[in-house]
Amino acid sequence: MAKNVGILATEIYFPPTCVQQEALEAHDGASKGKYTIGLGQDCMAFCTEVEDVISMSLTAVTSLLEKYKVDPKQIGRLEVGSETVIDKSKSIKTFLMQIFEKYGNTDIEGVDSTNACYGGTAALFNCVNWVESSSWDGRYGLVVCTDSAVYAEGPARPTGGAAAIAMLIGPDAPIAFESKFRGSHMSHVYDFYKPDLASEYPVVDGKLSQTCYLMALDTCYKYFCHKYEKSEGKQFSLSDADYIVFHSPYNKLVQKSFARLVFNDFTRNASSVDDITKEKLGPFSTLTGDESYQSRDLEKASQQVSKALYDAKVRPTTLIPKQVGNMYTASLYAAFVSLLHNKNSELAGKRVILFSYGSGLTSTMFSLRLHEGQHPFSLSNIATVMNVAGKLKSRHEFPPEKFVETMKLMEHRYGAKDFVTSKDCSLLSPGTYYLTEVDSMYRRFYAKKEGDCSACENGTVANGH
Amino acid sequence: MAKNVGILATEIYFPPTCVQQEALEAHDGASKGKYTIGLGQDCMAFCTEVEDVISMSLTAVTSLLEKYKVDPKQIGRLEVGSETVIDKSKSIKTFLMQIFEKYGNTDIEGVDSTNACYGGTAALFNCVNWVESSSWDGRYGLVVCTDSAVYAEGPARPTGGAAAIAMLIGPDAPIAFESKFRGSHMSHVYDFYKPDLASEYPVVDGKLSQTCYLMALDTCYKYFCHKYEKSEGKQFSLSDADYIVFHSPYNKLVQKSFARLVFNDFTRNASSVDDITKEKLGPFSTLTGDESYQSRDLEKASQQVSKALYDAKVRPTTLIPKQVGNMYTASLYAAFVSLLHNKNSELAGKRVILFSYGSGLTSTMFSLRLHEGQHPFSLSNIATVMNVAGKLKSRHEFPPEKFVETMKLMEHRYGAKDFVTSKDCSLLSPGTYYLTEVDSMYRRFYAKKEGDCSACENGTVANGH
Structure with missing residues (x-):
């Protein structure tokens, strides 16, 4: 069986068009800090009429190759x-x-995986399993997460975002799966879903979805610890993980989630929990499960005691989710990409735990073990190639009015046929695909912005300034 | 690694409500034989307002367990x-x-796989790979194919159907994968797709789709033979397969497809091709690929020379697809189930080749090797449990007018909210799930018809007559 199967290389693409959360707050008449502190978000990327999930994934895959x-x-x-x-x-x-x-290669297995923000994780697991299976033919796998998260006007709108991430899968990977350590929790709930087929917007019960997320986190962590302990013969605690990466609909939930794991270690009586934590969380040890999800005091106390650990183990994963927003299936991997960007070679030898959540619901906690790897599939090269800083720097901020106007046009275009787009790709980097037309039979046509893609690696040539 | 991974058990469910193709022909004012001989179809199952893909899959999974x-x-x-x-x-x-x-088991991986009629094959491959991977935890996998195929009024309408199939996956299976023999062909085409999000009906280019299907078949067969020959060091031909199972949108295409494979063996100069075949197909050996897809003479000649082989290798797979119609993802596996029903224990030691096709397009040809197996996971028990004859016998024929009326109601209900169904489950067998309500938040509610499911195994108690 192939060994150390995992992620050999990654590429991320997000639209260059974005809106600042602070400006959106003011525009929406929301109280100051509601989006930036309340949600913990800085900025939000969105597709204009020339981009969609297909164009973004064409860009990400081409660029990776x-x-x-x-x-x-x-x-x-x-x-x-x-x-x-x-x-x-x-x-x-x-x-x-x-x-x-174009290259005569049509013998490529795999289709699309669907369940809310979890589809990318399902695709990733499937691809890794393929490499480990008897049907593997020795070639690479490629996993793509691509989503455009948009919401109707209202409190959920600032939790949008858009991105595509491509990941190359194979053996002897710098980012290898520890497949034995894995806990899933799947359940039938209606926290976030898309039953209105004609609309791009979901039906969301924000409060229920947050509770579902935290309950799924608890259950996955329980199973994860159980499997680790069964396999390794010793207790697992957060001290066994160097970094924890969360699916990130908005940063505030990530903060709460990490605090929740610390509370879990406390109630599990993990040896790594220090005395201050024991003292501060002691008063909450008698809460029932339900009560614990509702207690604002517990939330506050656990965030307080976990702050230093959060800064060390989680903050390095938050850059892109805070800057780009919720990217649905790409969200978890954008957080992981943030970690690769921030720490690159320092990650050699480290264990990273990821928590994937998709409403409806499906969720898994799993483990990766990192090694420097061999060029071009090395941690340092991955960070260089992705050029996250350059991509963030070369974005174009839209005023909220223009963002709202774009959303209106996109509502109109969703599911529509027989139109041509502006074909205006002036804001896009060379090498970016864009939508040109949807014909009377709903067939979609894309073009690629001319120019050398490698020229945009420093992030300044990209938009010609 | 787990050995002989494959299908341990199967169950099929299709709605008890159906319309005869001969009656539909007359009702539609089509020429006599257009649906029955032209398409090769006998009967078509359809969901009434109390059934859908969720209720059918609940029924199939519960019944299998x-x-x-x-x-x-x-x-x-x-x-x-x-x-x-x-x-x-x-x-x-x-x-x-x-x-x-209900049983406290929420640690169950997997989501939905999507690409037209191919999603079930993708799910099946994923599940088999999981059992062979390092993340397998020793438990069973379960794959479900569920679809309701409905078309707008017009020539495609008689190619509908509905069913759900559940397959239990694990090692030491009576139906084991020969994973090294596999050829896929994937391509970007618009032969059949569903871009009109508010409608349940697809956009179909019937002629293009048939050509795409046959081209995909040719390419998959080429790759399949190549891999077989590389692995086994000898040529592959149809004589190395005991049965061939095709994705079956309508039976006529299955007849054409098998003839096409015989034509392939002829052009490949396979040693198994007899002199009569060589003589009859000789005149077509100079056709270009494109010409060969359009030639009615070739179609006729190849069907003629392949008739005896078709009767032996394909006809035993056609019962359910002809009686139930196109079941999209379930279609290929309903054909395979027909073979299990017709031949059960006789299949021990046989090789079965399957061709899966999903418009858009994705396609794979793959190989299974059958063994009798151990009760309850034995070929004979699988055939007994599924009780295909009983299920077919206990159906209720609707006159075409009532079928059309049902389609109208279903159009109205598709994507709708805030309604209750008739809850009339009088036509359903005990143990069948049915839709009772979709509330104002689009949440769907199902009930299970009371009664002992095992009582319906002989197909007569099912509907109380």
Whole structure:
């Protein structure tokens, strides 16, 4: 069986168009700090009429293949996680086949995986399992997470975002799975769903979804610890993880979630829990499960005692989710990419725990073990190639009015046919795909902005300034 | 690594409500034989307002667990293939979690896989790979294919159908994968797709879709043969397969497809091709690929020379697809189930080749090797448990007018909220789930028809007559 299977390389793409949360707060007449402190968000990316989940994934895949010099013929599996439905039958994966058909490679397994923000994790697990299975043919797998998160006007709107992430999968990876340590929790709930088929917007019960998220986190952590302890013969606690990466609909929930794990270690009586934590959380040890999800005092106390640990183990993962917003399936991996960006080679030898959550609900906590790896599939090269700082720096801030106007146009365009876009790609970097037309048969056409993609690596040539 | 991983058990459910194709022909004013001979179809099942893809899959999974006496706690992975979208974000898998949550089992990986009729195959491959991977925890996998195929009034309408199939996956299976023999062909085309999000009906280019299907078949067969020959050091031909199972949108395409494979063996100069075949197909050996897809003479000649082989290798797979119609993701597996029903224990030692096709497009040809197995996971018990003959016999024929009326109601209900159904389950067998209500928040509620499910195994008690 192939060994140390995992992620060899990653690429991230997010639209260059964004709106500042502080400006949006003011525009929406929300109280100051509601989005920036209340939600913990800084900025939000969004697709304009020339971008969508298909164009973003075309860009991310093409860029990954080019920048790591991977021959498209060497891809044997390609799968996509997304909850942004443009077609209910034809997968996004088939759109991506355009990249490979040019090279005569059509023997590529895999389709799209769907359950809210969890589809990318499902695709990732499937791809890793394929490499470990008897049907593996020795080629690379490719996993793509692509989503555009948009909400109707109202309190959920500032929790949008958009991005596509591509991950190359194979053996002897710098980012290897510790597959034996894994806990999942799946359940039938209606916390966030998309039953109104004609609308791009979800139906959301924000309060229920937050509780579901925290309950799923608790259960996954319980199973995860159980499996670790069964396999390793010793207790697991947060001290066994160097970094924890969370699915990040908004940063405040990530803060709460890490605090919740600390509370879990406290109630599990983990040896790593210090005396101050024991003292501060002691008063909450008699709460029932339900009470503990509702207690603001517990939330406050646990966040307080976990602050230093949060700064060390979680903060390095928060950059892109805070700057780009919720990216649904790409959200967890954008947090992981933030960690790669911030720490790159320092991560060699470290264990990273990830928590994936998709409403409805499906959730898994799993473990990765990192190594420096070999160029081009090394931690340092991955960080260089992705050029997160450059991509963030070269964005274009839209005033809230223009953002709202774009949302209105997009509502109108969702599910529509027989239109051409402005084809205005002036804000896009060279090498970016964009939507040009949807014909009378709903067929979608894309073009690629000319220019050398490698030229945008420093983030300044990208937009010509 | 787990050995002989594959299908341990299967269960099929299709609605008891159906319309005869001969009656539909007359009703539609089509020429006599257009649906029955032209399409090769006998009858078509459809969901009434109390059934949908969720209720059918609840029924199939519950029935499989009960009839094979599988403890719901022993399921470690559950995934669904479907192209019938009721919710764009919340997976059908999460609805099925209701079955397992009752038993305290929520640690079950897997979500939904999507690409037209191929989603079930993707789910099946994923599940088999999981059992062979390092993340397998020793429990069973469960794969569900569930779809309701409905078309707008017009020529495609008689190619509908509905069914759910559940398959239990694990090692030492009577139906084991030969994973090294596999050829896929994936491509970006618009032959059949569902871009009109508010409508349940697809956009279909029937002629293009048929050509895409045959081209995909050719390419998959080419890759399949290549891999077989590389691995086994000898040529593959149809004589190396005991049965061939095709995705079956309508039977006529299955007849054409098998003839096409015979034509492939002829052009490949396979040693198994007899002199009569060589003589009859000789005149077509100079056709270009494109010409060969359009040539009615080739179609006729190849069907003629392949008739005896079709009767031996394909006809035993056609019962359910002809009687129930196109079941999208379930279609290929309903054909395979027909073979299990017709041949059961005789299949021990046989090799079965399957061709899965999903428009858009994704396609794979793969190989299974069958063994009698151990009770309850034996070929003979699988055939007994599924009771295909009983299920077919106990159906209720609707006159075409009532079918059309049902379609109208279903159009109105698709994507709707805030309604209760008739809750009329008089036509359903005991143990069948049915839809009772969709509330003002689009939340769906189901009930299970009371009664002992085992009592309906002979197909007569089911509907009380």
